[in-house]
Amino acid sequence: MYVAESLLLRLHRKDLRDIVTADxxxxxxxxxxxxxxxxARGEKPPTEREADLHLLCWWWNCGGMIHWELLGSGTxxxxxxxxxxVEKVADVMRELRPKRLNVFLLHDNAHxxxxxxxxxxxxxxxxxxxxxxxxQEAA
Numbered sequence: 179m180y181v182a183e184s185l186l187l188r189l190h191r192k193d194l195r196d197i198v199t200a201d202x203x204x205x206x207x208x209x210x211x212x213x214x215x216x217x218a219r220g221e222k223p224p225t226e227r228e229a230d231l232h233l234l235c236w237w238w239n240c241g242g243m244i245h246w247e248l249l250g251s252g253t254x255x256x257x258x259x260x261x262x263x264v265e266k267v268a269d270v271m272r273e274l275r276p277k278r279l280n281v282f283l284l285h286d287n288a289h290x291x292x293x294x295x296x297x298x299x300x301x302x303x304x305x306x307x308x309x310x311x312x313x314q315e316a317a
């Protein structure tokens with residue numbers, strides 16, 4: 179009985195709201211607007227555009243979606259793109275939960291996620307957040 183109760187109480191832990199995670203997936207963007215053309219006998223109709231392949235990146239926590247971004251056709255996640263997304267997510271989290279300092283980023287060890295540029299960006303965002311909070315407490 180104790181184990182079942184502890185599993186149910188785990189759902190109400192407030193520290194789970196501090197975990198933010200991300201994922202990426204390739205999606206087809208299909209423009210379904212078809213145009214009608216009159217074609218003379220023996221001529222071939224114009225070819226339709228092929229679907230574009232885009233990368234959809236989304237960030238969420240236990241409360242739901244925080245940020246999403248649809249990258250251009252053929253664009254992949256680089257360290258710079260990922261670092262910019264982390265900065266946007268950090269801004270959103272500051273707006274959603276201004277009194278919480280700690281936000282845990284749960285991400286995999288893909289190269290853009292652990293590149294030096296990304297590590298510097300995380301340190302910068304965290305360090306600036308700490309300094310801003312200290313200034314507010316001192317005022």
